[in-house]
Amino acid sequence: MLLSALATTLLALASPASAAIFTARPANSTIGRGGEEFTLKWMDDGKAPSLADIGVARIDLCVGGRTNNAVVQQITPGVDLGKQPNITFVVNPSIGENGQYYLFKYTSASNNVVEGKAYEQFSARFFMQNMTGSFSGEQSALIAAATSGSVQQQPTQAVANTVAVSKSAVAASASASASASSKPSGAEQLAAPAVLAVAAGAIAYLA
Numbered sequence: 649m650l651l652s653a654l655a656t657t658l659l660a661l662a663s664p665a666s667a668a669i670f671t672a673r674p675a676n677s678t679i680g681r682g683g684e685e686f687t688l689k690w691m692d693d694g695k696a697p698s699l700a701d702i703g704v705a706r707i708d709l710c711v712g713g714r715t716n717n718a719v720v721q722q723i724t725p726g727v728d729l730g731k732q733p734n735i736t737f738v739v740n741p742s743i744g745e746n747g748q749y750y751l752f753k754y755t756s757a758s759n760n761v762v763e764g765k766a767y768e769q770f771s772a773r774f775f776m777q778n779m780t781g782s783f784s785g786e787q788s789a790l791i792a793a794a795t796s797g798s799v800q801q802q803p804t805q806a807v808a809n810t811v812a813v814s815k816s817a818v819a820a821s822a823s824a825s826a827s828a829s830s831k832p833s834g835a836e837q838l839a840a841p842a843v844l845a846v847a848a849g850a851i852a853y854l855a
């Protein structure tokens with residue numbers, strides 16, 4: 649009796665850490681471009697809740713991490729995830745800067761059966777190029793928190809050309825990223841260990 653009550657409690661505590669939307673695109677290596685069409689694709693990962701249970705969700709393009717993020721472009725106020733496998737939109741180039749700062753957030757319109765609250769899920773963090781905007785201080789802080797202060801800005805170039813920039817410093821100077829390689833700054837010094845980490849391929853994008 650006691651044991652079965654305990655088992656029930658443990659089961660309740662262990663209720664599925666939900667991951668039910670698998671984002672087939674973007675992967676962390678995907679590159680989007682400002683001003684061009686981008687197709688986001690999702691599929692059911694087989695875990696509860698199902699896409700049919702999640703149903704209608706809002707989708708936003710965000711910067712930052714899974715825990716703390718800021719919406720930079722709303723993709724749709726509502727799409728039925730169970731009925732449609734993708735959505736294509738044009739990336740607004742003015743929403744931010746070039747770099748691996750972007751991720752999609754799905755938010756269910758209604759409380760879902762597993763979590764009893766609005767369901768949230770995220771894509772991998774991926775690159776945007778041909779962007780013309782600059783991040784606000786708040787956005788830069790969110791990015792810094794999610795990326796340990798540095799990320800690769802150019803996915804395909806040699807490490808020597810990689811500019812790792814403290815995003816909080818970028819807030820002060822939107823052009824810092826463009827000129828950082830020729831203009832020594834506190835941001836670069838702070839980021840130096842991170843450049844080594846990039847060289848080692850050791851940066852984690854899990855936040």
Ligand SMILES: *[C@@H]1O[C@H](CO)[C@@H](O)[C@H](O)[C@H]1NC(C)=O
Nearest residue numbers: 687689731732733734735736
């Ligand atoms: C999006 O999904 C539709 C099916 O609903 C499919 O016909 C189309 O090819 C998909 N587009 C892309 C770009 O994957």
Ligand SMILES: *[C@@H]1O[C@H](CO)[C@@H](O)[C@H](O)[C@H]1NC(C)=O
Nearest residue numbers: 681682683684741777778779
């Ligand atoms: C995007 O950026 C690349 C590299 O800077 C440039 O060659 C290309 O013309 C740009 N494309 C558009 C559509 O602006």
Ligand SMILES: *[C@@H]1O[C@H](CO)[C@@H](O)[C@H](O)[C@H]1NC(C)=O
Nearest residue numbers: 675676677849851852853854
């Ligand atoms: C990118 O995604 C691949 C495949 O999921 C994974 O193996 C790799 O560790 C990821 N890279 C980073 C830097 O997160």
